[in-house]
Amino acid sequence: MSENPYKDLPPHHFWQSGVALCSPFNMKNIYIKKWGLDPAWNIATAGSCFAQHISRHLKVHGCNVLDMEPPPPGLPESQHSRFGYSMYSCRYGNIYTAPQLMQLVKEAIGIFNPSDIAWMKSDKFYDSQRPGTEPEGFNSIDVLLSHRAHHLSCVRDMLIQMDLFIFTLGLTEAWVHNESGTIYPLSPGTIAGVYDKNKYSFKNFTYQENIDAITNTLELLNEFRKGKQIKLILTVSPVPLTATASGNHVLNATNYSKSTLRSVAGTLSDTYEDIDYFPSYEIITNQAARGLFYEPNLRTVRDQGIDVVMQTFLSEQGLTKDRVTEFNNSPVASFASEKSYIQCEEALLEAFNAVK
Amino acid sequence: MLLNKILVIGASHTGAFRQLLNDGFEIPGYIFDVYGINGAAFTNENLIKSSNNMLELSGVFAEGSHHNWFHSKETSIINLEEYCGVFLLEPLFIIAGLMRQQLWNNRKGICTEFLSGSEFFFPTFSLGKFIPITTHQWLEIYKNWRVGSIITMSTIRSINKNIPILILPTPLPPKRLDSAAYAYYNLKEQAFLALYLQNTFNIKFILQPKFTLNIDLTTFDEFHEREPDPHHPTPKYYAELLSKTIDFNSLDFYAEFKKGPL
Numbered sequence: 001m002s003e004n005p006y007k008d009l010p011p012h013h014f015w016q017s018g019v020a021l022c023s024p025f026n027m028k029n030i031y032i033k034k035w036g037l038d039p040a041w042n043i044a045t046a047g048s049c050f051a052q053h054i055s056r057h058l059k060v061h062g063c064n065v066l067d068m069e070p071p072p073p074g075l076p077e078s079q080h081s082r083f084g085y086s087m088y089s090c091r092y093g094n095i096y097t098a099p100q101l102m103q104l105v106k107e108a109i110g111i112f113n114p115s116d117i118a119w120m121k122s123d124k125f126y127d128s129q130r131p132g133t134e135p136e137g138f139n140s141i142d143v144l145l146s147h148r149a150h151h152l153s154c155v156r157d158m159l160i161q162m163d164l165f166i167f168t169l170g171l172t173e174a175w176v177h178n179e180s181g182t183i184y185p186l187s188p189g190t191i192a193g194v195y196d197k198n199k200y201s202f203k204n205f206t207y208q209e210n211i212d213a214i215t216n217t218l219e220l221l222n223e224f225r226k227g228k229q230i231k232l233i234l235t236v237s238p239v240p241l242t243a244t245a246s247g248n249h250v251l252n253a254t255n256y257s258k259s260t261l262r263s264v265a266g267t268l269s270d271t272y273e274d275i276d277y278f279p280s281y282e283i284i285t286n287q288a289a290r291g292l293f294y295e296p297n298l299r300t301v302r303d304q305g306i307d308v309v310m311q312t313f314l315s316e317q318g319l320t321k322d323r324v325t326e327f328n329n330s331p332v333a334s335f336a337s338e339k340s341y342i343q344c345e346e347a348l349l350e351a352f353n354a355v356k
Numbered sequence: 357m358l359l360n361k362i363l364v365i366g367a368s369h370t371g372a373f374r375q376l377l378n379d380g381f382e383i384p385g386y387i388f389d390v391y392g393i394n395g396a397a398f399t400n401e402n403l404i405k406s407s408n409n410m411l412e413l414s415g416v417f418a419e420g421s422h423h424n425w426f427h428s429k430e431t432s433i434i435n436l437e438e439y440c441g442v443f444l445l446e447p448l449f450i451i452a453g454l455m456r457q458q459l460w461n462n463r464k465g466i467c468t469e470f471l472s473g474s475e476f477f478f479p480t481f482s483l484g485k486f487i488p489i490t491t492h493q494w495l496e497i498y499k500n501w502r503v504g505s506i507i508t509m510s511t512i513r514s515i516n517k518n519i520p521i522l523i524l525p526t527p528l529p530p531k532r533l534d535s536a537a538y539a540y541y542n543l544k545e546q547a548f549l550a551l552y553l554q555n556t557f558n559i560k561f562i563l564q565p566k567f568t569l570n571i572d573l574t575t576f577d578e579f580h581e582r583e584p585d586p587h588h589p590t591p592k593y594y595a596e597l598l599s600k601t602i603d604f605n606s607l608d609f610y611a612e613f614k615k616g617p618l
Contacts, residue, residue, distance in 0.1 A: 072458075072459060072464055072465030072487060072489050072493060072497060073454060073458040073459065073462075073464050073465065073497075074454045074455070074458065074459070074465075074497040074500060075465075075493060075496055075497050075500070076496065076497075076500040079493075079496045079500075083492075083493055083496075134490060134492070135492075136490070136492040138490060139469060139490075139491065140469075142468075143468060143469060143488075143490065146468055146488055147488050147490070150487065150488050
């Protein structure tokens with residue numbers, strides 16, 4: 001056989017041996033860590049709803065996942081996720097886009113004020129930056145603002161303390177305030193607020209805007225943390241869009257969004273030593289799985305799929321079962337291992353669509 | 357003469373109520389059957405249940421100890437049909453345990469709405485650093501913590517939808533038990549909770565009457581016990597409530613007391 005660049009490559013570089021003939025439950029070499037994760041690191045998590053799974057599994061495996069805004073004493077565990085507690089390292093709810101993450105960091109460090117922070121429904125007020133975290137709303141704007149001030153102080157503490165930030169990129173689509181450019185996680189008019197097309201616009205963030213959002217966020221953090229290094233793991237959510245306002249078919253819009261985010265994560269991981277990419281998206285959408293990892297709605301990821309994703313990550317990172325056993329005997333294990341309902345406000349869009 | 361019977365049920369406050377009866381206090385035409393258990397027992401959902409349309413009381417383990425019911429009758433099975441009304445002495449008793457110690461004292465869960473307007477009484481008071489919670493979170497915490505209180509009311513209502521249930525107000529903390537601002541906060545907590553209970557279980561309530569309160573909203577010494585239980589009312593407190601605030605003909609509180617003390 002003549003020489004060619006593919007001749008000596010290992011099996012996982014070929015579709016037939018790497019995918020078609022490989023169990024989707026055990027994809028060899030799909031993730032090769034760039035650096036090891038020290039479980040003692042302060043780990044912060046954020047992102048789209050899929051990121052909640054990562055946070056929960058890391059806690060179960062004894063990682064030091066920060067919870068800077070824990071639930072108040074006595075609030076039953078069954079209510080934690082309903083009020084946005086214990087989902088991520090702070091109570092910011094789902095952050096679907098990288099530009100929204102940058103906006104939150106700017107607000108936390110005091111260089112940005114979001115417009116229209118209070119959305120109304122009936123006589124209640126909702127925090128437009130995290131409308132799902134207080135399901136019954138606030139009784140007044142003053143109360144909303146005092147809660148937001150507390151939340152931002154928790155975010156600031158998290159930004160200072162974290163050693164590793166795990167962010168799951170969810171969407172490229174968002175809604176913005178025309179005058180100020182404020183980005184919202186959801187369209188006004190879904191959970192609360194009033195949609196006014198003269199006031200708000202649909203925005204589909206481009207590849208470059210997503211790249212800029214992440215790099216600007218890291219620059220802001222570098223300055224805020226006085227040069228203290230931070231590592232970042234990026235993942236892309238395999239959860240398809242519930243709906244799109246782009247004018248395109250939702251399948252096209254989903255693929256546009258996910259491929260853009262995958263490219264963003266790949267570019268950043270290739271460019272920066274401190275940024276790693278973990279392929280949860282590829283593991284779940286793997287053709288060899290033939291959709292097995294999705295629930296019948298073809299959107300929600302099954303527990304089986306989550307387990308494969310996390311097993312891939314944890315085994316590569318050397319977070320062995322011994323650590324799980326050790327952790328399961330600890331007093332916090334019962335809390336962390338409780339499988340809480342995964343909050344996904346996007347699903348509300350589906351509910352709204354259903355009643356048409 | 358046929359006497360109307362009223363069922364009195366609640367936490368350790370029932371001790372003061374029973375003492376009042378032992379001392380010979382009477383409301384003409386009425387007798388009272390008193391059932392009481394340590395307030396901690398109301399954190400357990402098994403302290404009361406409905407069985408064959410009767411209330412059945414059980415001792416429970418709660419907050420590290422076993423607690424038994426004390427009652428003025430031989431039986432722990434209560435036939436609600438014998439009674440024309442129920443006095444609850446417990447649900448607004450939220451000065452103890454989790455809600456005072458953890459949420460208020462440790463500032464781990466403060467509803468700033470419950471302090472709204474307190475500047476008039478306590479212009480120099482400052483909460484310092486605290487974690488804010490909403491009234492919705494507060495209510496979820498209460499319902500989870502005092503699950504026995506919720507069960508008590510829902511069980512009574514499952515047997516009889518119409519029997520009048522009156523919640524007799526819990527005395528606010530005396531001055532030396534907590535900061536004075538807590539009295540205001542606690543009063544607002546009680547008001548919020550009582551309104552919820554009224555809407556959910558069709559109960560009647562008033563907050564602690566003004567004539568039992570100091571200007572700083574702490575309870576007059578004659579209406580609360582001495583150390584180590586200053587949060588307990590005296591028999592005299594209940595004597596005043598029964599004599600002045602309740603219309604026994606309609607089994608409701610007089611309208612003038614429904615406005616609250618503020």
